Amino acid sequence: MAKKIPHRLYLTEEQMPTQWYNLRADMKEKPEPMLNPATGKPVEPQDLYPVFCEKLAHQELDDTTRFIDIPEEILEMYKNYRPSPLCRAYSLEKALGTPARIYFKFEGNNTSGSHKLNSAIAQAYYAKEQGLNGLTTETGAGQWGTALSEACCYFGMPLTVYMVKASYEQKPFRKSIMETFGASVISSPSHTTEAGRKILDANPGTLGSLGCAISEAVEKAVTTGGYKYVLGSVLNQVLLHQSVIGLESEKAMEILGEYPDIVIGCAGGGSNLGGLIAPFIRDKITGKADPRLVAVEPVSCPSLTRGRFVYDYCDTGKITPMAKMYTLGCTFAPSPIHAGGLRYHGMSPALSKLYHDGYMEAVAVGQTKVFEAATFFAKYEGILPAPESAHAIRAAIDEALKCKESGEAKTILFGLTGTGYFDMTAYNSFQEGSMSDYIPTDEELEKGFAELPTIPGIQE
Ligand SMILES: Cc1ncc(COP(=O)(O)O)c(C=O)c1O
DSSP states (O other), rough: OOOOOEEEEEOOOOGGGEEOGGGGOOOOOOOOOOOOOOTTTTTOOHHHHHTTTTHHHHHHOSSSSEEEEEOOHHHHHTTTTTTTTTEOHHHHHHTOSSEEEEEEEEEEOOOOOBBBHHHHHHHHHHHTTTTTSEEEEEEEHHHHHHHHHHHHHTTTTOOEEEHHHHHHHHHHHHHHHHHHHOOOOEEEEEETSHHHHHHHOOOOOOOOOOHHHHHHHHHHTSSSSTTOOSSSSHHHHHHHHHHHHHHHHHHHHHHHHHOOEEEEESSSSHHHHHHHHHHHHHHHHSOOOEEEEEEEEEETSSSHHHEEEEEEESSTOOOOOEEEEEESSSTOOOOSOOOOOEEEEEOHHHHHHHHHSOOOEEEEEHHHHHHHHHHHHHHOOOOOOHHHHHHHHHHHHHHHHHHHTTTTOOOEEEEEEEBBBTOHHHHHHHHHHHHOOOOOHHHHHHHHTOOHHHHHHHHT
């Protein structure tokens, strides 16, 4: 008799990956190079040194090294909460009456509550190794800020976090955790930076955005001695660190004798998705297998499904390098949905390229449907998902229901990136029936596209 697949599969510490996987190394066509906004020329590692730690600047631009060793100190901290379990959603399958086999990789089992810790630890470690005085960052939903606070505390690195005002007001306890770990937290936009003051002058009532908080954090880093800036998504280095999610999933599925037909992840800046799908993209590129890879984004911030594949700034203040990516324009201000971590105007350049070249699909979903799925999942699987993660749950449920219709027993793997304990305002608003779904009009999107940069000879 075939052995029953366990509800939770935990790899052993010895089975954990000891190297990150750099998916760009296997891409037949590489993502376009990042451009220096001052010269319009491809960025060199030295151009990034004023903003980023040196090792991270090299990881950012390295699109040839396939595997990169994870330093021992990072592995040690990973072992505080990794390997993370690969879960079989038996109760959800039963409740849906689907023949599909649904698996999810659960990344919420750490104090910060999400996958963000995988890159936070790496970035805090490299900052410490370089002997820096401190770091700055931004946070949208608060998950990244919390993760980085935890990691900086571990490595003894001071940290200033610019938190998007919408979340700062909605989730005061996120601030309390960050402060517990010793970080200093500022509501963004703020009067502490030139970028913040400009944005406030132009729009005093703004609830902020990730792009705007990035501008403030970068400015603070470059104007404070011995400080560097770190980012929790979008960048190649972050996708690299998040590859532990995919590598562990691949290994666990191999042990179970499984392989996903569909891999699904929510997409804000693309880091969890890029990490989860990394080994499966490799299989697709090399022709070893052909799983469907699906990005799920909010209808209110549809960078992949309605954005343009062009060069744009990574921040609202237009001070970062320009990257070729799917974008809604760096001045696009998404409506304040509850999945704060998905309110970013652009998308990882590597994922953008893979999507553009047909390796990945994308769907956009409204938040009411997302919370319906989140509530259903919580009831049957006993985990309260973060609103961001619930986007992936929505798409996984939809795929499982399609299997119910067709009678196909597909294997679905999705990323459950985090828990939603700080998102109860959102759950309340869903329960009270006061949640709305905002879909930007074409005219609204045009305003963002009108601000896209022109680059002589490249983007006229
Ligand atoms: C729980 C959770 N999931 C997903 C995301 C989206 O980020 P990314 O696309 O970088 O994975 C966030 C961002 O804050 C998050 O907090």
